[in-house]
Structures are given as structure tokens and as C-alpha cells.
Amino acid sequence: MKALVLESYNNLVYKDVPKPDFKNNEVLVQVKACGICGSDVHGMDGSTGRRNPPLIMGHEASGLIVEVGNEVQSFAKGDRVTFDSTIYALNDWYTLRGKYNLSDNRKVLGVSPKEYRQHGAFAEYVVVPEHILYRLPDSVSFEQAAMVEPVAVATHAIDLTPISLRDTVLVVGTGMIGLFLIQVLKLSNAGKIIAVDLDDKKLELAKKFGADHTFNSKTEDIQESILALTHNRGADVVFEAVGISATVKLAIENVRKGGVVTLVGNLAQQVDFPLQAVVTREIRLQGSCAIAGEYAKVLEMMEKGLIDVDSLLSAKVPLSEGASWFKRLYDKEPGLNKVVLQP
Amino acid sequence: MKALVLESYNNLVYKDVPKPDFKNNEVLVQVKACGICGSDVHGMDGSTGRRNPPLIMGHEASGLIVEVGNEVQSFAKGDRVTFDSTIYALNDWYTLRGKYNLSDNRKVLGVSPKEYRQHGAFAEYVVVPEHILYRLPDSVSFEQAAMVEPVAVATHAIDLTPISLRDTVLVVGTGMIGLFLIQVLKLSNAGKIIAVDLDDKKLELAKKFGADHTFNSKTEDIQESILALTHNRGADVVFEAVGISATVKLAIENVRKGGVVTLVGNLAQQVDFPLQAVVTREIRLQGSCAIAGEYAKVLEMMEKGLIDVDSLLSAKVPLSEGASWFKRLYDKEPGLNKVVLQP
Amino acid sequence: MKALVLESYNNLVYKDVPKPDFKNNEVLVQVKACGICGSDVHGMDGSTGRRNPPLIMGHEASGLIVEVGNEVQSFAKGDRVTFDSTIYALNDWYTLRGKYNLSDNRKVLGVSPKEYRQHGAFAEYVVVPEHILYRLPDSVSFEQAAMVEPVAVATHAIDLTPISLRDTVLVVGTGMIGLFLIQVLKLSNAGKIIAVDLDDKKLELAKKFGADHTFNSKTEDIQESILALTHNRGADVVFEAVGISATVKLAIENVRKGGVVTLVGNLAQQVDFPLQAVVTREIRLQGSCAIAGEYAKVLEMMEKGLIDVDSLLSAKVPLSEGASWFKRLYDKEPGLNKVVLQP
Amino acid sequence: MKALVLESYNNLVYKDVPKPDFKNNEVLVQVKACGICGSDVHGMDGSTGRRNPPLIMGHEASGLIVEVGNEVQSFAKGDRVTFDSTIYALNDWYTLRGKYNLSDNRKVLGVSPKEYRQHGAFAEYVVVPEHILYRLPDSVSFEQAAMVEPVAVATHAIDLTPISLRDTVLVVGTGMIGLFLIQVLKLSNAGKIIAVDLDDKKLELAKKFGADHTFNSKTEDIQESILALTHNRGADVVFEAVGISATVKLAIENVRKGGVVTLVGNLAQQVDFPLQAVVTREIRLQGSCAIAGEYAKVLEMMEKGLIDVDSLLSAKVPLSEGASWFKRLYDKEPGLNKVVLQP
Numbered sequence A, B, C, D: 001m002k003a004l005v006l007e008s009y010n011n012l013v014y015k016d017v018p019k020p021d022f023k024n025n026e027v028l029v030q031v032k033a034c035g036i037c038g039s040d041v042h043g044m045d046g047s048t049g050r051r052n053p054p055l056i057m058g059h060e061a062s063g064l065i066v067e068v069g070n071e072v073q074s075f076a077k078g079d080r081v082t083f084d085s086t087i088y089a090l091n092d093w094y095t096l097r098g099k100y101n102l103s104d105n106r107k108v109l110g111v112s113p114k115e116y117r118q119h120g121a122f123a124e125y126v127v128v129p130e131h132i133l134y135r136l137p138d139s140v141s142f143e144q145a146a147m148v149e150p151v152a153v154a155t156h157a158i159d160l161t162p163i164s165l166r167d168t169v170l171v172v173g174t175g176m177i178g179l180f181l182i183q184v185l186k187l188s189n190a191g192k193i194i195a196v197d198l199d200d201k202k203l204e205l206a207k208k209f210g211a212d213h214t215f216n217s218k219t220e221d222i223q224e225s226i227l228a229l230t231h232n233r234g235a236d237v238v239f240e241a242v243g244i245s246a247t248v249k250l251a252i253e254n255v256r257k258g259g260v261v262t263l264v265g266n267l268a269q270q271v272d273f274p275l276q277a278v279v280t281r282e283i284r285l286q287g288s289c290a291i292a293g294e295y296a297k298v299l300e301m302m303e304k305g306l307i308d309v310d311s312l313l314s315a316k317v318p319l320s321e322g323a324s325w326f327k328r329l330y331d332k333e334p335g336l337n338k339v340v341l342q343p
């Protein structure tokens, strides 16, 4: 089969590789669409240590089942599906507590850190175990399904966060994740939604997706504006979706006493942390990692037309052209959001 | 009346001052015992900005009611009492949500930041409003009652923290607060209790108060030892009771994926924070500030003899000798724990 | 002043009574609108024991402040206000835990059980303490404000109920409370909303207010329909808003294993309870009583136009005609919803 | 092999049956001890419909692994084990949310309702899948391990119940479950523990196991006594461990406003339920079903000697004598607690 292979750092080659084998509990999926994730882009130059060549990347995918292992029970040839980006064990201490996203020895598709190499979906076919599959509703296209993953990341962060009815929620960073946070927050208990970013174009999208107020932190005094919107208290809940010192600080400064800051962004390994403010204002911070079963509800929201992924889908292009699109993303071409590759 | 007055930074004078007036909803308490808090010691040199002279410090106190305002309903002359270290408003947004410790415009006894000056209990008499009073059980002495406050700080942190039955709990720092955390954890859902400090003497106290395992982080490899005690997962819950970068890091490194770190220590204004570890291990951090009504349950535990404060009470001495004892604490005399002054 | 007085059971008289006095912490409100509550209608014949004559009833009211006690701080003459239906103590064990709705010795306006008699707002003037007041947004009329109370009852029930994002929610009973539950659920985490009642007219209103599916339990097989809508599991969350054996049973039968049933309805003192189903299906039931601070968020939702109270406001009529409108409600005139009396 | 077979209702026969086969993911356990559960006793006369003959009952067991299927990974021949009473699917909606006790199509060992027949452990050998196995600590005997199940039932109920530090907890019914509830509550956040039963002998055991106060509801005015012990509020938390109208009523009457009643007992299919009290006192009720992973922590508590099961173990006798011991239990022989059969 054809695949887009990271042969060495920064070197993506579209070439023939052997079609993979599958086990009794697995299915073979003919990939129809696979999105390029920011982590793929940053990872291909070796900086994250999680994409050791040779590797077929790609974990935001959808396709058609073409073969099923003989223990597979609930899926059949011809099913239109997407699947979790993570392969996790079912009989695991964390999984059995509803937290498979933290399970031991889990593997992310299209990733190869030291411990394992799990080829992903930038290929004609990919193999996945039955228990991570999700059937696509008829009204959800393969390209849309390739964007379920980032919506599910946003949804998972919201699921982890105690939001009371009509709470004011601040979203720091309106990249892909921040914009999906806003869309999903519109369907939640949240009242007023405030968004902060450095880029006015993205803040316009934030408004379009439902933010009630947007601020550019480059040019505006955020704290005063937020106090004015919140009875002088600060936001009840903040989502940090960047992951650097400046934005973690902004998040903590703008949450009210006793409020919650959910940490999704993780660009920097280490950041400055205003400890005394966190302690004396009794703030709760909650890390949010990946997804723990949110695929089902994201697909339901998409089926109902409640999530707009199309506005963030910049290009659907053949897998064979993958290398050049990776480069455009690596070079941070302005306005280029999600790119979906089609094998 | 006599009082110990901070006349200028580092200058404590035992002298006559006018007996304070009280309002209709207040009582006049004849102080019988008042503990010297670490924050008083650090604060008297001006470094914290929260003890602007002139000031009568002292917020860990007990005494006898000698006068009551004419709206006071549930207390009377002769009642043996202790009181909250914080004077808070009843009709406040936070108070009405069960969080008076975060209420706006609250005042701490014996503290004088820029916004207010509230004289405290290093004096023969102190005035407090009725709603912050707690009656002493007969079996609790005035000196013991002067130590309710730090036990309540520990109890509040535990009340804020979701501990499941038999969770392994790690306490980082076994000073006054850490040692009370351990004592109260013994009465909680916690299973195994592990303590870490730099000082073997304090770790011996930790053992005495119920820690199952203690480690000196100066000399031992904590992480390996804790993994060995926790099915290779890490502690379910960690209390950080120091408040510097090294110990915050230690706390986060040793909690299991999905675990909780409660932040009580706050020595450093800002610390280094391992953001990626917090996000990808989905850790929750919870700031804990002061006390929100825990006095009642602390007094009940003391009445039942479940908390040993006596072992941490180093000296009960006349208020007139306060200045020299403040100096010994300021100079970090080894082995000197709580000092209680008696007017 | 003029007032509508329950002089003996079933005997309402519009007459002159003395204008009430107010204390230092109270205000005198000139009543502009006061809704007739179901509990007033049932109560006036003596059957509930909570309206012992003579009594001025009325607890769903709004008006203009015309006098303020000299300790009142945040309100002034001329303020347009509504107020809590309950007068509660601030220094109370429950209030300090965020539960003033359960506080000891609280009094409901316009109610007179054995323990107290608190005249209400079917009068030209009513006296209330400052701490239960809420300012009206300009865009909320007095008549609309008289309907804040039942919306707040619904909102309180929702606040008490853990609803995860996109949960399927069933509302049993679409009277006044059920219809407001549906409206507020539309602004919550809830996904699919299903409503059940005996009356097709009310079910039409339920649809209009946002129910996705409605069933008449007189004519349809509810359980099969709900299973079909919920992956064969049952509703994640149920609100019971009737309060009789048949509907409590229906609620428990139609919630999924591990789900939550919030009990708002309380017509019957005692009902039949399927204990084995509750235990072996591990169901949680949550009683919901009155309101604990939800006025503020209800007024904010009304200000934003998110709640339609007008469709449920059947009549605004002079207080002098109160007796005859009480009778029409007592006789269950079909289609008659909220009636607001204007002094 | 030999087994105790329920050949027809009330007819237990000790006889030869074929040794069972096992699958790749299963092990063959040589049973060393198996307790007789109340549900076995009530079930053998057909009244519950869950023991349709022919059936080998027995779900509270322990033994030695003698054969392992070839996919078994973490257990080996010779391992001393106990196992969950329930065989559940790993890839199930409930299991993946941490609730395998509610999973669809689960099977209880030694039970045969209409849907399935799962032979249990009143036999020389029993087959179970690997994922329900738990290794025995050396210090826990096979007989003790046969009592893990009821301790785990009690622990599960406590895990489901929000108990704040020092809450007063009332246990209604001090049979096997109630007595284990008390023992485990002693290791929890609970403060004062109060027990109620009809039988003074059992109340003595309750005292021995740590109840601070016991009341015989046949002879004492419970409500007044409990109010006196709880600042006139009622218990913060109640466990109902009988399951009839009288005790459900007692539980609800004696919990404080806003308190929690956990329902474990389920003798009666339907009970009377004081709806108005539940609604107006805003009580939460929580059904508790079986066990969701509590085996591990129960074994740890037993290993540490924190749970006394020996005092409740009335007899260890050969499996061949099972029928007569079943009869003695069926006839409610006074003082006869747990009986363990040894194949």
C-alpha cells in the first residue's frame, strides 16, 4: 500500500510499504481522511522525541472497514468509522476507573517514542482494535470525522471542569483547541464566554463561534475588562489553551477566588507559577489530557449540526501531496488551519 | 491594658494601651493564651507587607468573655472561648456559598496590610464579633485552644481534598502544618501516610503522629521509594506544606496520574511549575487558604483527645516576655515549635 | 394600606390594614406585582396547615423601595426590586454552608404555620430585610419579576443535579415548574430533553420551550419510547415535577442504571417506592427544596431574554379582584396558568 | 468432581458432576472455602427467582489456581486467589465509566435467573476469567478470603457516599452488612458512629466493632436520642442496611436536612417513602449495588488486620455437610452468622 513515511527527521516520503496484518480483535480500515495535527508538525523535526523515524504518523482519521478479525463482534466490513487516537488496554487500573486516557502502556497512533512504535493513518490502510472504533453517522463526512479528535480534546477538558449554570468562562488562546472549546462551551452550562488571543483574525472566529466578548491581550488591559464583566470577581472558570508562562499567568490572574483553571495547553515544559496567588485565592487547577470516551458525544453533536468544523478545514488534499502541506504548516503559513490528507 | 505592640519593624514593646471599645454585635475577650504564628515572626520585619506598625499582632488565641454587646445572643460573660483568626462579613457572595475564607474585605486579627489595621490578641483584651466565636469544651485548656488555628488550617486543606478510602497520601514538609496534616489524616479516609522533610527530628515526630513511612529528601531517592509503596503508581493525594519550587516539583512528581496535589505551603511568591507533567498526567492542584468553619470539628477532635497539640507546644510564657521569644523564633532556634504567650 | 387578607379559610377579603413597621436592616417595598402560587391556592382551604388565618399571603413579588432602615447599605429609595420568598438568618449553620434554603427558623413570606406568621405581598406594602433583596434589570418588568420565583425553583433543582454534557434528561410533569425546568435545561449541559405529562396542551408548550420529544403517559408506552431514544439505557437524569406515586415510579423506571432522579414535586406526603430497583440499579435520588441564591442568575437569564415567562402569564389584574381569581384557580379553570395581582 | 447441587428448590445434593472446561482467558480454581450468603439461603426456595435449579450456588469464595488458559497473563498455577462475585465484560459502556457493577449482561457466580446459568463455588473446582481475580496476601487465610465479598459490599456503599471529615454516621441494621459497614466506617472520615437494630446481641457486636452509640429501635426513642447527639440536627449520613419500610422511614427521619441516605438493604421490593420529607428537607438517597473494584482495598485492610471477620465466622465445615448448614441458616438459628463450606 501507499503511505506517507517519516523516513528521517523532516523527511516525509510517499512510498510503498507492506499492507499491515491484523489480529483477531482488530479491523483493517481503509483510510479515507486523516488530519495533520500540530503535534505531528512539531514532532517531525525530532524536537518532541515522540516521532522517531521511520514512522507513519496520523491519528485524526476516518475510513471504511475492509477486513475484520474473527473475534470482532460489533463491527463489519463496510462500516464507516472513526477511532480513538489512543490504543488502550481494557483490563487496566485506570481504564477500569473511567480514565483510559491515563492507562499504562497505552499507545498513540502514528507515534513512536522510545517505548513503542505504532504506525498511524497517513496510509491507505491502518489497523486498529475493535474497542476503539466509533461508527460514523450518515450525515458526518469522512473529512469532518477526521476533525472529531480535536473537538473531543476540547470536550474532554470541559467534561473535567465543574461549570455551574451561567458561570462566566474565559478561554485563553483561540487556536484550534480554543475555538472548539468555545463551540462546545456554547452547548454547556456556561453563561458569558470571553476569549483572549493575540490574533484578531482568530478572535473574529471566536466571536463567530459564540464568544460574547473577545480581547486581544497584545493591545488591551484584560484584567480590568474582565473584572468589569464579572461583578468585579473574575471569571468563574478559565480554560488555558496555549501553554506558556504568560498565558498561565493570565489565566490565574483572571479567575475569581475559589475558581477553576483547566490546563489544556502544554507548549512549554515548565512555566512560572504564581504560587501565593493560587494558595491565598484557593484556586483549583486541573490538567486535561487527551480524551476519555468523548468521541461518542462529539459525533452526536456533529450529527445534529451543532459543531462547525468546516470553517476550520483549510484544505483536503491527496496524501501524495502530504509532504508539501506539512511544510506549509511547519512554516506557519497564516490562516492555514486544519489540513486533511486523503489516501 | 497591657499589650505587646509592634511599634516599628522588629521592635516589639510591652506597654499600656487603651482598652478597646466594642459594638453591639461584639464581645470583649480577656485573652488567656495567644500563640506566636510563623506569619507573625516573618511579618514583624516588614518583609510580608502585612504587619505595618503600629500593630498588636496575634490571631491564635483563646480567653474568657468579660463583656458582651447588647445584640449578642448566644454568648455570655464568663464563657470560655476561642475565635476565628478572620473577621468576615456574613452577607457576602463568598460567605453565602460556604467560603467565608475568601470573602471580600475580610480582616485577619493582628494584621495591618494597606487596606486595614485589625489589632490582635497579644494584649490583655481583644474585641471580636459574636459570629466568629467558638465555645471551648471543658477538657480543652486555653493553651491548647491557642493551637486550634493551625490544626484548623490542616483540617481545611483536608476538607478541600477528595481522598478516597485507603488512598495513599504524601505530606511534603513536616513543620507545624505538615505535622497537623498527618494527625488529621489519621482520622480521615487516608490509608498509607508518607511524610517527607529535610529534618530527621521532624520526621520522627511525623512517625510518632502516625506517618507509616518517612523519607529525608536530602539523603534519599524519594520517587523510587514512593513508587515501591504504591504499586508503581505514585501517591493518590499529596499535600504540599512548604511552598517552594523544589517541594512543589517533588509533590507533582510523586502523585499518580489523575491524582490531586493540595497546595498549602506558600513561602515563595512564584515557583517553577512542570506544566507538561501536570497536563499529560491530568493532575489536579488545589490551593487551600486558611479556614472555613473547621474550628468546630477541631475542637471536637481535641475534646476527644484525638489531636496531640501538647507535643508541639514548646513554651507557655508571660506576654511581658514576648519580645525575647519572638527573637528566638526569628533566629530559628532548633527544636522550638509553638510558643504561647499568656497576658 | 389595602391588602388581600385571608380572614378565615377560603375567605379572602380586600380591606384596609395598618401599614407595617420596618427595622433598621429592613426596607419597605411598595408592591407592584405579586403572583398567585399553587401553594397559596391549595393552602387557603386549610389543607396544608401552612396558611392559618388571618394572613396576607403572597411570596412571588416585586416592587419599588419606598423606605429604608438606617442600617441598610446597598439599596435605596426608588430601587426596583424583587426578593427571596424566604427570610433566612445569615448566622446559621446551614446558611454558612451555602444552604440558606434549609436554615433553621427561616420564614416564608405570606405563610403562617404553627411556628410563625409572616405577612406577604398581596398588599400595597411589604417589609423585607435587605439581605434577601435583588435589584431588577431595566428590561425586566414588575410582572415578569413576579415570576422569578418559580423559575428559580427550577434552576435550583438543576443546580443540585449533576448533568454531564449531552446527557439525556427526562422531565416528568409539565406544569409551571416542569415547563421552567425545560426552559432552563435548554441553557444547561443537557442534550436531548424529553417531557411527559397527561395533558397534550401542556406538552405542546413543552415542545415550544425546547423539549425534543414529548409523550402523553395516558396514551403512550413511555418506557419503550425512552429506551429507543437512549441506546436502550434510559435517561441519564430525570426531574420529577408532580409528586405522586405514579410519577415517582415512572421517573425511577425510566432513568438508566447509575442515573439521577431529582425530586421536585411533592403533592403526596407519602408514595410507593420501588426499593429493589433503586438499590440494584444504583440510582441516586435528590430532593430539591426551594431556592438557594438562584435569583441572581434567573434575573440575568431574563435580562438576556433567555426565559419566556410571558407565555405562562395568563392574567395581570388588580389586587382588589384577587378573591375571584383565587377561586378560578382553585376550581382548576383549564388553561389558566400564572395570575399576577397588582396592588 | 464433587459439588453441592441445588437439584430442585430446597433440595441440595452433594454429588459428582463433570469438572468444568475453561477458555483461553480463564483459570480453573480449586475451591478452598466458600461462604453461604443470605441471598443463597433465601434463593434456594425459589422465592427470588434467581436460583433456578439445577445450580451450583456460591459466590463468596477463595482457592488455588490449578490450571490457566493460554491467554492468561498475570496469574499462574499455585496462586492463592479470591475473585469478584460478578463476571463482567471489559468492553462495556458502564465498565468503561468505572461502574462494572452495573454493566450489561454481567453474570453473578452461582446464580441462574432467566437470562443465564453461571455455576458457582460450592464445588471442588470453579472456572473464572482472569480479569476478576485478586491475589491473596499471605496473612489472609482462605476462610477469611471467603468473607471479602460482604466487606466489599459495605466498602462499596461507603465509597459511593460523600462523608465529610467527622460527620456523624448512622447505620440502620447491624446484620452482616451493617457490622462490616461499622468496621469500615471506623477507617473512614466518619466521626461519631451510631447503630440501630432490634437485636441487643448484634448491637453488642456493633459496639465491639466501633459504634459509639447503639440503640434498640424496639425499645428506645431513636429520634430524640439522635437529635441529642447531633446538635439537634440529625445524622449527616445514614446507611440503610435492612431494606423494609420501617427502616427506610427511620433512616430518612434521622438524617439532617441536606444529608445523605445510602440504601444498601433491599429485602422489600417496594416500600413506603416519605416524599414530602425528602423534598422539603432536600435529602439525597443513593442506591448501592454490589461491588465495583473494592476487593483490592478490602484485601489490603485485611492484610493489615484492620477488619475482624473472624468474629463473624460461625463455622467452617466440609462441603459435604452443606445441605444441613443451609437448613440451619434457613431456619434462622439464632447467633449463626457466616458459615463457610470447605470442598
Ligand SMILES: NC(=O)c1ccc[n+]([C@@H]2O[C@H](COP(=O)([O-])OP(=O)(O)OC[C@H]3O[C@@H](n4cnc5c(N)ncnc54)[C@H](OP(=O)(O)O)[C@@H]3O)[C@@H](O)[C@H]2O)c1
Pocket: A038, A153, A172, A173, A174, A175, A176, A177, A178, A196, A197, A198, A199, A202, A217, A241, A242, A243, A246, A247, A263, A264, A265, A266, A267, A288, A289, A290, A291, B279
Ligand atoms: N491537553 C491535551 O490533551 C492537548 C491536546 C491537543 C493540544 N494540546 C495543546 O493545546 C495547545 C493549543 O493547541 P492548538 O492546536 O489550539 O494550538 P494553536 O492552534 O497553535 O493555538 C494556540 C493559540 O494560542 C495563541 N497564543 C499564543 N500565545 C498567546 C498569548 N501570549 N496570549 C494569548 N494567546 C496566545 C496563538 O495565537 P497566535 O496564533 O497568534 O500565536 C494561537 O491562537 C497547545 O499547547 C497544544 O499542545 C493539548
Ligand SMILES: NC(=O)c1ccc[n+]([C@@H]2O[C@H](COP(=O)([O-])OP(=O)(O)OC[C@H]3O[C@@H](n4cnc5c(N)ncnc54)[C@H](OP(=O)(O)O)[C@@H]3O)[C@@H](O)[C@H]2O)c1
Pocket: A279, B038, B153, B172, B173, B174, B175, B176, B177, B178, B196, B197, B198, B199, B202, B217, B241, B242, B243, B246, B247, B263, B264, B265, B266, B267, B288, B289, B290, B291
Ligand atoms: N494556606 C494556608 O492557609 C496556610 C496557613 C498557614 C501556613 N501556611 C504555609 O504553610 C507552610 C508551612 O507552614 P509551617 O508553619 O508548617 O512552617 P514550618 O514549620 O516552617 O514548616 C515547613 C517545613 O518544611 C520543611 N522543608 C523546607 N524545605 C524543604 C524541602 N526542600 N523539602 C522538604 N521539606 C522542606 C522544613 O524543614 P526545615 O525545618 O528543615 O527547614 C519545615 O519542616 C508555609 O509556607 C506557610 O506559609 C499556609
Ligand SMILES: NC(=O)c1ccc[n+]([C@@H]2O[C@H](COP(=O)([O-])OP(=O)(O)OC[C@H]3O[C@@H](n4cnc5c(N)ncnc54)[C@H](OP(=O)(O)O)[C@@H]3O)[C@@H](O)[C@H]2O)c1
Pocket: C038, C153, C172, C173, C174, C175, C176, C177, C178, C196, C197, C198, C199, C202, C217, C241, C242, C243, C246, C247, C263, C264, C265, C266, C267, C288, C289, C290, C291, D279
Ligand atoms: N420542591 C420545591 O421547592 C417546589 C417548589 C414549587 C413547587 N413544587 C412542587 O412541584 C410540583 C409541580 O408544581 P407545579 O406548580 O408545576 O404544579 P402543576 O402546574 O400543577 O403541574 C403539575 C403537572 O403534572 C402533571 N401530572 C399530574 N399527574 C401526572 C401523571 N400521572 N403523569 C404525568 N404528569 C402528571 C399535571 O398534569 P395535569 O394538569 O393534566 O394534571 C401538571 O401538568 C408540585 O408538587 C409542587 O408542590 C416544589
Ligand SMILES: NC(=O)c1ccc[n+]([C@@H]2O[C@H](COP(=O)([O-])OP(=O)(O)OC[C@H]3O[C@@H](n4cnc5c(N)ncnc54)[C@H](OP(=O)(O)O)[C@@H]3O)[C@@H](O)[C@H]2O)c1
Pocket: C279, D038, D153, D172, D173, D174, D175, D176, D177, D178, D196, D197, D198, D199, D202, D217, D241, D242, D243, D246, D247, D263, D264, D265, D266, D267, D288, D289, D290, D291
Ligand atoms: N446492595 C447490595 O449490594 C447488597 C449486598 C448484600 C446484601 N444486601 C442487602 O442488605 C441487607 C442486609 O443484609 P445482611 O446480610 O446484613 O442481612 P441480615 O444479616 O439479615 O441483617 C439485617 C439486620 O437488620 C435488622 N433489622 C431487621 N428489621 C429491623 C428493623 N425494623 N429495625 C432495625 N433493624 C432491623 C436485623 O435484625 P434481626 O436479626 O433482629 O431481624 C438484622 O440484624 C439485606 O436487605 C440484603 O439483601 C444488599
Ligand SMILES: [Zn+2]
Pocket: A037, A038, A039, A059, A060, A149
Ligand atoms: Zn492531535
Ligand SMILES: [Zn+2]
Pocket: B037, B038, B039, B059, B060, B149
Ligand atoms: Zn497563623
Ligand SMILES: [Zn+2]
Pocket: C037, C038, C039, C059, C060, C149
Ligand atoms: Zn411559590
Ligand SMILES: [Zn+2]
Pocket: D037, D038, D039, D059, D060, D149
Ligand atoms: Zn452475597
